[in-house]
Amino acid sequence: MNMKLNRRKLLALAGGSALTLPFLRTLPSYAQTADKKYLILVFSPNGVVRHNWGADKTSNDRGAITFRTSFKAALDPYKEYITILNGLRNSSADDIGGTHEGGMESLWTGGKGASIDQIVGPKLGGVRPTLEFRVMSNEEELQRNRNNRMIFDASGVPIDPREDAVKAADQLFAGVNASDPAVARSDALRKEVFDQLASELGAIKPKLCSEDQTHLESLRAGWDTVQQQLTMAKTLSCSKPTFGAASNNYFRDRSRQMIDVMVMSLACDLTRTASLQFSQGRSDMVASFLGINEKHHDVSHAQVQHGALIQYDGAAMGPVDRYEKPTTDDIKNYGVAWDKLTKINTFYAEEFAYLLKRLKETTVAGGKTLLDQSLVVWGTEIDNGAGHDHFDMPLLVAGGAGGKLNRGTVLTYPRAIDWDPGRNPAGQRYHGDLLLTIPKLLGISGVTTVGDSKYTKATLDDLVLA
Numbered sequence: 001m002n003m004k005l006n007r008r009k010l011l012a013l014a015g016g017s018a019l020t021l022p023f024l025r026t027l028p029s030y031a032q033t034a035d036k037k038y039l040i041l042v043f044s045p046n047g048v049v050r051h052n053w054g055a056d057k058t059s060n061d062r063g064a065i066t067f068r069t070s071f072k073a074a075l076d077p078y079k080e081y082i083t084i085l086n087g088l089r090n091s092s093a094d095d096i097g098g099t100h101e102g103g104m105e106s107l108w109t110g111g112k113g114a115s116i117d118q119i120v121g122p123k124l125g126g127v128r129p130t131l132e133f134r135v136m137s138n139e140e141e142l143q144r145n146r147n148n149r150m151i152f153d154a155s156g157v158p159i160d161p162r163e164d165a166v167k168a169a170d171q172l173f174a175g176v177n178a179s180d181p182a183v184a185r186s187d188a189l190r191k192e193v194f195d196q197l198a199s200e201l202g203a204i205k206p207k208l209c210s211e212d213q214t215h216l217e218s219l220r221a222g223w224d225t226v227q228q229q230l231t232m233a234k235t236l237s238c239s240k241p242t243f244g245a246a247s248n249n250y251f252r253d254r255s256r257q258m259i260d261v262m263v264m265s266l267a268c269d270l271t272r273t274a275s276l277q278f279s280q281g282r283s284d285m286v287a288s289f290l291g292i293n294e295k296h297h298d299v300s301h302a303q304v305q306h307g308a309l310i311q312y313d314g315a316a317m318g319p320v321d322r323y324e325k326p327t328t329d330d331i332k333n334y335g336v337a338w339d340k341l342t343k344i345n346t347f348y349a350e351e352f353a354y355l356l357k358r359l360k361e362t363t364v365a366g367g368k369t370l371l372d373q374s375l376v377v378w379g380t381e382i383d384n385g386a387g388h389d390h391f392d393m394p395l396l397v398a399g400g401a402g403g404k405l406n407r408g409t410v411l412t413y414p415r416a417i418d419w420d421p422g423r424n425p426a427g428q429r430y431h432g433d434l435l436l437t438i439p440k441l442l443g444i445s446g447v448t449t450v451g452d453s454k455y456t457k458a459t460l461d462d463l464v465l466a
Contacts, residue, residue, distance in 0.1 A: 037124060037272065037442045038266055038370060038373055038422070039124065039375050041108055043107065043276070045280060045281055045349040045381060047381065047382040049070070049345060050323050053396070054067075054071065054084045054086065054396075054410070055067045055068060057072065057410035060421045063079045063408040070345040070349050074353055078228070078353060078357075079408060081399060081408065083396070083405070084145060084395075084410045084411070086461075087416075087429065089393065089416055089428060089432065090390035090455075091394050092455045093105075093106040093107075094390060096111060101145075101147055104146060104147055104280075105150075109156075111452035112152075112457060113156055114154040116128060119450065120439050121225075121273035121441075124147075124272040125272055126269050127269060129273065132277075133261065133262050136279065137284075137285035139285050150381075151275055155385040161257055162261075167340075168261050170343060172325045173241070173270075241260040249289040253287060255351045255354075259355050259358060267370065279296075279383075281381040284296060287343070290344065297385070299341055301386050302336075303337040303338055303384070303386050305384060305387035306384040307418055309390020311323065321415075323384075339383075352396075356399075359371035359399070371399050373399075377397050379394065380394050393431050397432060397434075404443070406462065415429065429457060431455075433456060437464065440459050
């Protein structure tokens with residue numbers, strides 16, 4: 001008689017090891033076989049110097065881009081992983097009010113409501129849906145306000161980030177340490193469970209018909225895969241971060257510590273969705289470590305407004321915009337402020353490069369890297385600090401998104417140049433379109449709008465590889 005191997009009979013035959021099945025179901029999520037993807041949102045404040053920010057495309061080949069001054073030295077090693085987005089407008093910031101404040105609140109929400117990390121985080125998985133981190137300067141506003149919060153829950157309530165890397169490490173990595181006796185006991189118990197299960201499954205096999213033996217072998221192969229992945233996880237440098245001695249650059253020290261905590265949180269699968277906020281919107285950081293003694297926000301106001309670099313030569317000719325390519329006189333007149341802002345922008349590019357470095361050198365299950373599997377999105381709350389505008393938001397995406405990201409290029413959309421609706425270019429796209437594209441890049445379906453639907457046209461399909 002052909003005895004079909006159902007679940008109840010298998011558990012009976014397996015004897016004592018059946019008691020371990022609930023334990024096996026609670027194995028860490030790094031034992032899953034599907035490729036995991038990660039989302040990281042990065043913010044730096046007060047806009048950019050446009051002609052020194054970003055890159056120029058030289059061909060359609062991946063990595064065929066030439067970085068401009070702010071990016072070149074730091075990001076050149078990662079040019080195959082980076083795509084610059086030009087021309088995306090954030091009109092939702094103007095609608096909800098405020099300049100820096102509106103830009104900050106809408107950057108990842110597309111207006112008001114849940115930020116994109118809160119939407120996709122629960123779907124990506126990990127022990128926690130999201131983790132939020134902030135690198136603070138000595139000049140921060142300590143009270144919670146619209147300038148210093150960028151992550152919001154579904155009700156539009158701001159979520160407080162972790163602001164102390166040492167405390168964050170102590171809290172998040174409690175027990176995540178191979179030298180911890182409790183962890184060692186857990187590892188020993190897991191090995192004993194697998195050994196016992198293998199023995200009992202081997203004893204069952206001769207009692208079964210050929211069809212059921214095939215099912216059993218499939219089951220045992222599944223357990224073997226889990227065991228192998230758990231063993232691999234021990235080699236993934238998943239441990240509590242440690243920090244070196246402080247240097248003379250306090251802000252960089254804080255940045256590197258927080259980046260290390262965030263990357264290790266991803267490597268240990270404490271989360272697959274994280275955000276990193278440098279300073280705050282309208283940052284008053286004094287970058288004395290860069291030889292700059294004025295507040296960052298004040299320096300951003302010392303530059304020329306975008307509108308001052310636009311000339312209208314009549315309806316037929318259209319506008320001439322020197323924002324991307326200033327003249328010699330422009331550089332002579334505004335170069336002092338531009339140089340200081342470029343130094344600050346370069347500093348943030350260096351910290352972003354450190355993040356990419358740590359992601360690239362961190363291996364995840366399957367022999368891939370966190371950088372291969374991550375989608376990293378970097379933005380700011382304002383375009384031009386003097387003009388407080390949101391016409392052409394500085395946005396950069398990096399990583400691989402598990403092979404879905406069209407990386408190593410420059411994508412440019414028709415640029416808006418002032419508030420006059422009659423001068424809005426045909427084919428204008430919004431930064432909300434990028435927010436809507438994030439779930440698609442991460443393989444998440446069902447997200448049809450993010451934030452204000454007026455400023456979400458469609459996904460940016462040229463950013464997504466088939």
